[in-house]
Amino acid sequence: MNILIKNGTLVTEKEQVRKDLLIQGEKIKAIEETFAQEELPPELKVIDASGKYVFPGFIDAHTHYQLVSRGTVTADKFFDGSVLAAFGGVTTVIDFSDHLPGKKIVEGAHFRNDEAAGEMAIDWALHQVVTSVQDDSSMELKELKDLGVSAIKIFTTYKSAGYFIEKEDVSKLFKMCRDLDIMVTIHAEDDDLIEQKTAELTSDGYPPKLLPLVRTAEAEYKAIMDYGKLAGSLNMPVYIVHLSSSRGLDAVRELKKAGVRIYAETTPTYLHLTDELLSGEMPQRFVMTPPLRKKQDNKALWDGLTCGDIQLVATDHCTFTLEQKLLSNDCRTIYPGVPGTEEMLQLIFTNGVKKGLFPVTKLVSLLAESPARMFGLYPEKGSLAEGTDADIVIFDPDAETIFTNENRHTKAGYTPYNGMKVFGKVEMTLLRGRIIVEGDAFSGTRGKGRFLPAGTPGIYR
Ligand SMILES: [Zn+2]
Numbered sequence: 176m177n178i179l180i181k182n183g184t185l186v187t188e189k190e191q192v193r194k195d196l197l198i199q200g201e202k203i204k205a206i207e208e209t210f211a212q213e214e215l216p217p218e219l220k221v222i223d224a225s226g227k228y229v230f231p232g233f234i235d236a237h238t239h240y241q242l243v244s245r246g247t248v249t250a251d252k253f254f255d256g257s258v259l260a261a262f263g264g265v266t267t268v269i270d271f272s273d274h275l276p277g278k279k280i281v282e283g284a285h286f287r288n289d290e291a292a293g294e295m296a297i298d299w300a301l302h303q304v305v306t307s308v309q310d311d312s313s314m315e316l317k318e319l320k321d322l323g324v325s326a327i328k329i330f331t332t333y334k335s336a337g338y339f340i341e342k343e344d345v346s347k348l349f350k351m352c353r354d355l356d357i358m359v360t361i362h363a364e365d366d367d368l369i370e371q372k373t374a375e376l377t378s379d380g381y382p383p384k385l386l387p388l389v390r391t392a393e394a395e396y397k398a399i400m401d402y403g404k405l406a407g408s409l410n411m412p413v414y415i416v417h418l419s420s421s422r423g424l425d426a427v428r429e430l431k432k433a434g435v436r437i438y439a440e441t442t443p444t445y446l447h448l449t450d451e452l453l454s455g456e457m458p459q460r461f462v463m464t465p466p467l468r469k470k471q472d473n474k475a476l477w478d479g480l481t482c483g484d485i486q487l488v489a490t491d492h493c494t495f496t497l498e499q500k501l502l503s504n505d506c507r508t509i510y511p512g513v514p515g516t517e518e519m520l521q522l523i524f525t526n527g528v529k530k531g532l533f534p535v536t537k538l539v540s541l542l543a544e545s546p547a548r549m550f551g552l553y554p555e556k557g558s559l560a561e562g563t564d565a566d567i568v569i570f571d572p573d574a575e576t577i578f579t580n581e582n583r584h585t586k587a588g589y590t591p592y593n594g595m596k597v598f599g600k601v602e603m604t605l606l607r608g609r610i611i612v613e614g615d616a617f618s619g620t621r622g623k624g625r626f627l628p629a630g631t632p633g634i635y636r
Contacts, residue, residue, distance in 0.1 A: 176200075176608065177216045183224025183569065187231070187559050188540040196229060198565040201607035205561055224569050227602065230539060231559050232266030232566025235516045236546040237416055237440065237489035240270055241290065245336055245510060250494040250586040253294035254621050256516065259584035260297055261612045261619055263517035264568035264601040267298045267556050267627065269489075269546070271328060274306040276337075280315040284324050288626050295624030297606055298566075300552060302326045302360060306337065308344045313351045323628020325551045326358040328416065331398045332366040332390075332464075339366060346405060353411035356635040358550070360414040363398035363423070364390055364465055373507070383458035386466040386506040387450045392420035395465055399426035399437075407435035412634045414549070415439040417491045419465035421475035427484055436634060438549065439485045441476045443515055443522045446488075448591060449473065459500040461591055462509040463491070480541060481532050487545040488523055490515030494587035514585040518578060520570075521597040529598050548633035556627065565608040574600035 178198040185194050185206065197204045199216065207214075240256030242249045251259065260268060272287035274280060284301050291299060301324045305312075316327075329345065330338035340348070352359050372389045373381075381389065399415055406413035407430065418424060418441045430437045444463060449470055452461040461467060479485035493512025503509045523542060528535050547557025554560045559567075576582075576599075578592040604612035611619030 177219045178608065179210065179215065179219055179221045180224050180229055180567065180569065181221060183227050183229035185229045185559055186535050186539050188536055188544040191536060196559070196567070198567070198605070198608045201565060203559060203561050203563055203565045206559065222569070222603070226571070226573070228535065228570040228572055230264065230568040230570055231543045231557055232568055232604070232606065233264045233520055233542045234267045234269070234546040234552070234557055235260060235265045235490050235492065235519060236269045236487060236550060237442070237491045238268040238270045238516060239491070239493040239512065240268070242493060247499060247510065249512070250496045250499070251492070251514070253291050254296060255584070255586050256492070257296035257619065257624060258617050259514070259517040261604045261606070261617060262584050262601060264520045264570065264604055265297065265516050266566040266604060266606045267300065267552065268516065269300045269302055269550060271302050271304055272324070274304050279318070280305060280312065281318040281322060284319060284322055292626065293622045296611065296619035296621055297624045298556070298627050299624060300550060300627040300629050302328045304328050304338065305348060306340050308348045308351070312348070313355070316351050316355055316357060320355055320357055323626070325356070325629045325632055326360055327352060328360045328362065330362045331402065332362065332364045332369060334366060345402070349405060349409050349411060353409055356631045358412065358414055358632040358635070359406070360416050361398070361402050362417070363395055363402060363415050365394040365397040365401070368394040368397060381505045381507050383462050383504070383506045383509065384450070384453040386453060386462060387468060389506065390464055390466050392422035392468060392472070395420050395423040396426045399423055400430065403430040403435050403437050406437070407433060412436035412438065417442050417445070417465065418476065418479070418485060419445045419472065420468045421472045424475050424479045424484065431484065438634070439479070440487045440489045441479065441485050442489060442491050443519050444491070444513060444591065446473055446476050447522060447526065457497070457501065459504065459509045460497070460589055461513065462500070462506060462511055463513055464511045477527070477532060480527065487549065488519065488541045489546065490519050492516040494585050496586070496588055513591045514583065514587050517584055518590065518592055520601065521576065521599050522592070524572070524599045525597040551629035551632050552627055553633065565605055567605040568601055569603040571600050571602050572598065574598070576600055
């Protein structure tokens with residue numbers, strides 16, 4: 176189909192301009208101030224976007240849809256995740272594939288793609304978790320990159336869940352990734368410090384409110400410093416996922432100052448919520464790792480976004496139903512994670528743009544261009560460039576919404592933002608030229624999402 180989006184304000188990282196955008200098939204055909212009648216194809220759907228923003232489709236660079244872990248599976252399966260993402264203006268997610276025990280690294284990615292294909296209704300890319308290496312793992316990582324997975328993830332914690340990677344493996348792995356231009360992303364919390372705190376706090380069991388005392392900001396600081404220094408000594412870039420604390424940001428800044436090419440993402444949870452929720456009603460709903468921190472941490476992270484020390488926002492969307500969440504009251508075993516993809520755009524628009532911390536162009540940087548460049552998807556994704564995928568979001572900046580447990584699309588059945596008022600609303604989402612959300616209706620198709628082979632991450636180019 177051909178679609179003309181008229182009279183909207185097109186927003187990219189660089190500028191906001193009043194222009195018309197023509198879509199032909201799956202691609203953005205042309206962008207002009209106005210099109211002459213003879214430039215337009217005969218069969219044409221015209222959409223009037225007066226007073227609306229026209230954004231590139233957003234990217235959630237950190238999701239866990241249909242994650243099988245710790246003996247259970249998350250509430251939002253691939254299709255559920257696609258639907259709620261589309262309502263939030265997200266047309267691409269970067270999900271994770273596990274390192275399957277006893278298998279070659281790349282087999283995890285193949286397995287994950289096989290699961291997602293036929294289910295996803297939006298496009299996806301992958302980060303690959305690596306939990307161990309052998310001397311010949313370089314070959315396996317090369318295969319992974321050839322498949323189009325150009326970022327890996329390591330965990331500095333979670334020994335019991337099987338995610339932790341031994342320190343002697345880490346430097347081998349770093350070198351292999353550096354030599355292949357693969358981005359290393361890190362879940363940074365120092366395991367020894369966590370173990371030590373866990374042992375110290377033995378009195379009354381481990382209710383949720385103890386989580387920030389077990390998994391401290393200091394543990395985040397230490398892990399970022401240790402692994403960041405290692406990356407620096409190997410002259411390679413490194414990326415920290417879900418930065419949660421002011422102390423963590425201190426580490427990023429210290430390393431940057433020392434010349435380390437360190438990049439970081441934070442999530443809407445660490446920007447908006449605090450550990451007080453862990454002392455309230457059904458605190459399990461707010462358990463995630465790293466844990467929620469204090470108001471001053473929220474503020475520091477907004478500051479990090481504004482000044483550019485944090486380059487992007489992603490959600491770590493990882494959902495469990497209340498039934499799953501309430502199975503335990505021990506912060507070490509409550510299933511960790513909350514919903515987030517659907518709310519990301521409105522939250523950052525409301526508390527970043529509307530509050531005047533940064534312009535709307537910066538929103539596009541944080542949620543679209545920056546993740547696309549960082550993870551080798553640019554300009555096909557994250558841009559409004561002619562000739563690239565017509566992933567488009569039409570957004571009404573004046574609409575108001577109150578997030579409630581009932582009006583969300585997650586299968587978790589609740590939102591950590593229940594009762595929060597936000598500005599702006601996605602009116603329409605297009606994936607490669609097809610309307611997948613219009614108003615309150617989802618019109619995407621299960622299985623129409625595609626795996627996106629990622630190129631070399633931008634910082635290696
Ligand atoms: Zn995660």
